Structures are given as C-alpha cells and as structure tokens.
Amino acid sequence: MVRIVEADAEIYPLEKKEDICTHIERCGRTCYKSENMITNETAVPFINGILKSGHESVIEHANVIFTMPNIPENRRILTMRDIRGLNISVERDSLTGEDAIVVSGNMRAFRDLARKYDIQDFLLLIGNPLFFIKQDASRAFDGIKLESVQTSRFSELHNYITIHSVCDLGAYKDITRHRLASFSIESTRYCNYAKGKFGSELTMIEPCNIEKGTEMYAEWLKCMNMIEESYMKMAALGGKGDQLRMLLPHSVKADMIMSANITEWKHIFSLRCHQAAHPSVRLIMKKMLNAFYRQWPDFFAEQYREFIGQQ
Ligand SMILES: Cc1cc2nc3c(=O)[nH]c(=O)nc-3n(C[C@H](O)[C@H](O)[C@H](O)COP(=O)(O)OP(=O)(O)OC[C@H]3O[C@@H](n4cnc5c(N)ncnc54)[C@H](O)[C@@H]3O)c2cc1C
Structure with a gap:
C-alpha cells in the first residue's frame, strides 16, 4: 500500500555567514535524500563534490548582501547586471541616510561574476576559500561591506527566502517554471524507492482536489497501489531508478x-x-505565503489579504 502524506512547506533560515556551508549541504542533500549523512564535518566535502561535478545550482540557495559607497569608481558594477542571480541597485541606507550601491545574490552568481569580470572582491569578503575562483586577487571596488546573508534592511530585491516543501510532482513541475528562482529537488533517478531506506514503498501526496471517501478517491488510490506494485516488481527484475521512474504519477511526493x-x-x-x-500548486503556495507573512508582514501583507484573508 502506498503511503499518503499531506503537502507542506517550511522556511529554511540562513542567518550567519558561518552557516552558509551547512545551509547549502542541507539544501543539496535533498536531491539524494541523504540528509541522514549530515555531521559536523560533512558540509565542506559535500560542497567540494558538487562543485567538482558541476552541480553548481545547489550553491544558489545561499545569498549574500553587500553595500559599497555610491562613488564613480564603484559604479561600474551597475553595468554587470547580466550575471544571473545577481541583483544591483542604488538605495538609501536607513542606517547612514546616504545612498549606497547594494549588491546581492547567490554564491553561484558571485562565482560567475569572478569568472566573467574577474571581480573577486565579494568572494574574498565572504572569506571561505572553498568558493574562491582565484586566491591572490586584487580588489576592484572601494569600501565594500558584507552586510548580511539572506535578508537585509534594503528593498525586497535584496531579501531572499529558502523553503523546503513536500509537494506532488505535478506541483513542482509547475513551480519550477519560475526562472528567477533556484531549485533542488529529490531525484527520482537517484532515489530507488524499492530500497529499504525508503521503506520499500511509494509515497503520494493526498490529492486536495479529489474528495476522500468518494468513488473517485477509491479509483485514484487503486491506481496508485497498482503503480507501486509494478514499481516493486520491476525493481525485483533488476530495474534501475532511471527505468523505475517511468511509472511515477503526478501524485508522487517530492522534496523540493x-x-x-x-x-x-x-x-x-x-x-x-x-x-x-x-489546486495542488495553490495549496502549497498559500502555505508558503502564510509562513512568509508571519515572518515578514511588511513585505507580504497585501498578498496575504488578497489570497488568504484578513489578518
Ligand atoms: C494559470 C497558468 C497556466 C499555465 N499554463 C501553461 C501551459 O499550458 N503551458 C506552459 O508551457 N506553461 C504554462 N504556464 C507556465 C507559464 O507560462 C510560465 O512559464 C510560468 O508561470 C513562469 O512565470 P513567468 O514567465 O511570468 O515568470 P518567471 O519565470 O517567474 O520570471 C519572472 C519574470 O522575469 C522575466 N523573465 C524571466 N525570464 C525571462 C525571459 N527568458 N525573457 C523575458 N523575460 C523573462 C519576466 O518578466 C517574468 O515575468 C502556466 C502558468 C499559469 C500561472
């Protein structure tokens, strides 16, 4: 019998520069469902491995925010907006009352900036040699400061949120169409659900648009169980993850x-x-909006009112 779970979403916070590696590892291990292997020593070798293999999208889950004085020598950064994942604007700093150039983005974007324009300043300030493109680079800008990671006192452009969600394959197929976001998803190729680690069962998301107790629900459940039976039979015949996943339906659960x-x-x-x-996309998105509104009411109040209701 398939296991049935509810869709859900939670924020994965990242508050300190020192936690960048553990945050990336936590996000990246979702692809392999190897979160159980995390110890105090595994983050650096894990990130080394993904960087070497070219699976660089995983480091997109950590974002860093910098400021620098709005002086002519620094303004050439404004021409470097072609780096994907990098956000640059001139904003009034509420702390100093002066305009500052605010540069933020994910770890991959800062590595791409270093590769394309030989701008190493940001990586040097983050300070972890694991991410360096060059060790002995010279500085390109004056007065750069590392302000914070993930969230900042600046505009919504420079505030980032990472979530972990458990949703169905159909929902994540729709959600991953959003090109300015970064994703890591449980791999149906690497995860062989016939193995004991997965309880030798398939997990489905409770369908929010098929009412429990109805004939239609019974038909859905019968079909899910038949798929599971065939999956296990094919696995017993030597089927690999690549082959087994051909059976998986839109209802199958994925961590994202x-x-x-x-x-x-x-x-x-x-x-x-x-x-x-x-409906399944709407359900998971409303859960996220609700969680975001609780933490950042100023940014999300309007959409909370529009889509969820009165505070
Ligand atoms: C109700 C609904 C029905 C849908 N039905 C279908 C369907 O039948 N088939 C289908 O294929 N898709 C469908 N989609 C997906 C849809 O076409 C988009 O791919 C998806 O919603 C991503 O949104 P987006 O393009 O607005 O922006 P995102 O990818 O979230 O990007 C944000 C913004 O960045 C800008 N942007 C990003 N990339 C580019 C680019 N390459 N060029 C120019 N501007 C860019 C745009 O201003 C965009 O609004 C549907 C979506 C919805 C909400």
Whole structure:
C-alpha cells in the first residue's frame, strides 16, 4: 500500500555567514535524500563534490548582501547586471541616510561574476576559500561591506527566502517554471524507492482536489497501489531508478528546496495563489505565503489579504 502524506512547506533560515556551508549541504542533500549523512564535518566535502561535478545550482540557495559607497569608481558594477542571480541597485541606507550601491545574490552568481569580470572582491569578503575562483586577487571596488546573508534592511530585491516543501510532482513541475528562482529537488533517478531506506514503498501526496471517501478517491488510490506494485516488481527484475521512474504519477511526493528574492516570490504568489493555478500548486503556495507573512508582514501583507484573508 502506498503511503499518503499531506503537502507542506517550511522556511529554511540562513542567518550567519558561518552557516552558509551547512545551509547549502542541507539544501543539496535533498536531491539524494541523504540528509541522514549530515555531521559536523560533512558540509565542506559535500560542497567540494558538487562543485567538482558541476552541480553548481545547489550553491544558489545561499545569498549574500553587500553595500559599497555610491562613488564613480564603484559604479561600474551597475553595468554587470547580466550575471544571473545577481541583483544591483542604488538605495538609501536607513542606517547612514546616504545612498549606497547594494549588491546581492547567490554564491553561484558571485562565482560567475569572478569568472566573467574577474571581480573577486565579494568572494574574498565572504572569506571561505572553498568558493574562491582565484586566491591572490586584487580588489576592484572601494569600501565594500558584507552586510548580511539572506535578508537585509534594503528593498525586497535584496531579501531572499529558502523553503523546503513536500509537494506532488505535478506541483513542482509547475513551480519550477519560475526562472528567477533556484531549485533542488529529490531525484527520482537517484532515489530507488524499492530500497529499504525508503521503506520499500511509494509515497503520494493526498490529492486536495479529489474528495476522500468518494468513488473517485477509491479509483485514484487503486491506481496508485497498482503503480507501486509494478514499481516493486520491476525493481525485483533488476530495474534501475532511471527505468523505475517511468511509472511515477503526478501524485508522487517530492522534496523540493526553492530560493528566490522577495520580488520573485511576490510574482510567483500573484500567479500561483490565483484561482487559475492548479489546486495542488495553490495549496502549497498559500502555505508558503502564510509562513512568509508571519515572518515578514511588511513585505507580504497585501498578498496575504488578497489570497488568504484578513489578518
Ligand atoms: C494559470 C497558468 C497556466 C499555465 N499554463 C501553461 C501551459 O499550458 N503551458 C506552459 O508551457 N506553461 C504554462 N504556464 C507556465 C507559464 O507560462 C510560465 O512559464 C510560468 O508561470 C513562469 O512565470 P513567468 O514567465 O511570468 O515568470 P518567471 O519565470 O517567474 O520570471 C519572472 C519574470 O522575469 C522575466 N523573465 C524571466 N525570464 C525571462 C525571459 N527568458 N525573457 C523575458 N523575460 C523573462 C519576466 O518578466 C517574468 O515575468 C502556466 C502558468 C499559469 C500561472
């Protein structure tokens, strides 16, 4: 019998520069469902491995925010907006009352900036040689400061949120269309659910648009169980993950990590909390919006009112 679970979402916080590696490891291990292997020593070798293998999207889940004085020598950063994952603006700093150049983005973007423009300043300030492109680089800008990781006192462009969600394959297929967000998803190729580690069973998300106790629900459940039976039979015949996944339906559960800045999150909510979105996508997106509103009411109050109701 398949296991049935509810869709859910939780915020994965990242508050300190020192936690960048453990945050990345926590996000990246979702792909392999190897979270149980995390110890105090595993983050660096894990990240080394993914960087060497070219699986660099995993480091997109950690974002860093910098400021520098808005002086002519520094303004050439404004021409480097072609680096994906990098956000640059000139904003009034509420601490100093002066305009500052604010540069933020994920670890991958800062590595791409270093590769394309030989701008190493940001990586040097983050200070972890694991991410360096060059060791002995010279500085390109004056007065850069590392302000914070993930969230900041600046605009929504420079505030990032990572979530872990448990949703169905159909929902994540829709959600991963959002190109300005970063994703890591449980791999149906690497995870062989016939193995004891997965309880030798398939896990499905409770369908929110098929009412429990109805004939239609019974038909859905019968089909899910038949799929599981065939999956286990094919596995017993020597089927590999690549072959077994050909059977998986839209209802199958997947763990998904997703990171984006608040500008993109708001765009996604405007499309995916809307009536026109699929009910399973709407359900998971409203859970996220609710969680975000509790933590950042100023940024999300309007959408909370529109899609969820009165505070
Ligand atoms: C109700 C609904 C029904 C849908 N039905 C279908 C369907 O039948 N088939 C289908 O294939 N898809 C479908 N989609 C997916 C949809 O077409 C988009 O791919 C998805 O919603 C991503 O949103 P987005 O393109 O607005 O922006 P994102 O990818 O979230 O990007 C954010 C913004 O960045 C800008 N941007 C990003 N990349 C580019 C780019 N390459 N060029 C120019 N501007 C860019 C745009 O301004 C965009 O609004 C549907 C979506 C919804 C909400």
